[in-house]
Amino acid sequence: MQYPINEIFYSLQGEANFAGLPSVFIRMQGCAVGCAFCDTKHTWELNPATQQSAQLVAGKISEHSDNWAYFSADEILYEIKKYSACRHIVFTGGEPAMYDLRSITEELHALGYTTQIETSGTEPLRLSDKTWVTLSPKIDMPGHKQILAENVARANEIKMPVGKMADIIKLKQLLAQYTINTQLIWLQPLSCKETPTKLCIEQALANNWRVSTQLHKFINIH
Secondary structure (H helix, E strand, O other): OEEEEEEEEEEEOOOHHHOOOEEEEEEEOOOOOOOOOOOOHHHOOOOHHHEOOHHHHHHOOOOOOOOEEEEEHHHHHHHHOOOOOOOEEEEEOOOHHHOOOHHHHHHHHHOOOEEEEEEOOOOOOOOOOOOEEEEOOOOOOOOOOOOOHHHHHHOOEEEEEEOOHHHHHHHHHHHHHOOOOOOOEEEEEHHHOHHHHHHHHHHHHHHOOEEOOOHHHHOOOO
16 A cells, blocks of 8 residues: 655644644645645645655655655654654544555554544545544535545544634534534634634633644644
């Protein structure tokens, strides 16, 4: 199995339940959801013109590059093992659920790691039963992708990006429409701006939800 990877880096998880936890991030290339507010649009396209060798992608340090490469599971594990203190692995993107992650997540758990996926919920989840699923629902986006009911039921936490009250309404509709098996409902202010942050605080207090403040942006780390 070859996985299209935009970057592999070691940092602190900045969002939701694992905020503050040292993590190796596997940022995968490819996404068809098309969120206007996406801060990783450079990961959307699997453009052959920007394909690189795995060695170049693994070593890159600049953010927001559309260079990517195919990695084998062994090559991914080799990069992860460079960060010997870390035991938590995050698959993000892009949309990592476009790819079959069952084998590599099961192997990581067998090696003593924990795994997490950050997903829009629009693709079938193929991963270990032990993988923590962070569902960031993308509703009515330009890509016209639909959230799958089984993904909402599988989610360990729901993390809703919020810019305005319409996003709160969409979240409430999702919670009413689908089977939810988690009490971890997070509101994440878009771009850490003051108005969305105030809205998230108000709605968290009103609905007994939580606020995810994107810690990594506040302390200025990748």
